[in-house]
Amino acid sequence: MSSAPEQPYLVQSRRKPLILVTNDDGIHAPGIRALAKAMDEIGEVVVIAPSTEQSAVGHSITLYSPIRVVEHNFGGDMSHIPAMGITGTPCDCMKLALHELLHRKPDLAVSGINKGSNVAINVIYSGTISAATESSVNGIDSVAFSLDTTDINADYTPSAKYAKLIAEKVLRSQLPRGVVLSANIPDIPEDEIKGIKITRQARSQWEEVFVGRRDPSNKPYYWYRGMLNILDDSEDTDSTVVDGGYVSITPLQYDRTAHGCIDVMKTWKW
């Protein structure tokens, strides 16, 4: 009736830290290539990423479609890095990697380098951050990396260097339980980056726009389009810090309980 596929990949070496790499821009994106290459300098790397772009899928998981795994080769000086494309979301990649494709628990999971920053409210939409959150939920120290650019020809060299520096730091230390890091890197030359700052999410809101059109049969449809308005220019926010030429690192939690609000809600007469 059914038979399990062979394990597409076995991790054999135990000498170096095992680093799982994913993203939401898809396995063919330049950002994941730069990230995998940087991680290859400090650990044993396995790349398990969506076959196609999955931006803004948030913490979506695939329940009603089968998931396919296709081997991928980055070629050139990266051809030794095992890589697989997954027909699913960034969270699917993490779940499938951790529970099916890898034969030992990674020491670190990294996601990115995303084309585009993930500051302020964008944290809740970002597939890049959701992937890192998913591995964090599974007890693995995790970092999401995003480059503040809209340029499809952006240079990921400076951000990859910072990704390596941050990954080494996390490997040597240990993140508090329940906390995942989100790093946002300005898209400027390396010698212009002023350093790293620990930040919080800026308050912000999308100004939503939908473009209404009609198809050739005169039936209406909408395209989503929006613009992020930052409502908070304090010095300690992710967006201010990145705009100022620093790498921002925001510690994020996945417990969404508004603990500070529980006592207030208890005073309501239910």
Added chain:
Amino acid sequence: MSSAPEQPYLVQSRRKPLILVTNDDGIHAPGIRALAKAMDEIGEVVVIAPSTEQSAVGHSITLYSPIRVVEHNFGGDMSHIPAMGITGTPCDCMKLALHELLHRKPDLAVSGINKGSNVAINVIYSGTISAATESSVNGIDSVAFSLDTTDINADYTPSAKYAKLIAEKVLRSQLPRGVVLSANIPDIPEDEIKGIKITRQARSQWEEVFVGRRDPSNKPYYWYRGMLNILDDSEDTDSTVVDGGYVSITPLQYDRTAHGCIDVMKTWKW
């Protein structure tokens, strides 16, 4: 070249509170029918929900496909309730409703009643909760409702009564800024429900399972399957409270910054 579709719906009355209703099980699900009917007793209701089931899509939004809007009629004693099915995610529904389809800001947004509880870590996967979060981000008091059942023939009458009670309470009061409520209701007769308790998310972890199979061409694929393990049986958690026969209300925030961790991270030598 392009022309905007006519507004499919105008809200005209200003006498009653305007209540926007959505879900992630799709507009044909029994839970949204029960919720819309309950809200109809206390306000002017508009239903804008996904055309098809969108469970576990989290905070996914549609960027690369056009979104269609199809009018829906619940029929019978609900035929006066304006309703639209959207070819998108729960978050798309909220964005499109608030910024395109409604002509005034709703006084309340409600999501559900979901078939299945959304306790513990499930908060991050739930489209039901993401929809309520999205409207909360947009400054509207919002509540997600979930029934702790797997029964497709479940009776939504008791949970709809509690949804009405909670909605009335929120309409009379005001939620703290940045906070959205998630209510989980036990699937038991109304006279066995013991009351309402304010809770926090239980610590938990999915025990992930992927079922590996081969298609008729002998190519492998995976189905996701998992089991939620609750790791926390404290009396103040959502799962404990629902298991004990109470309605749980958890206040959730969408700022994911781990504020308590910022000072620790600053001590790391970056």
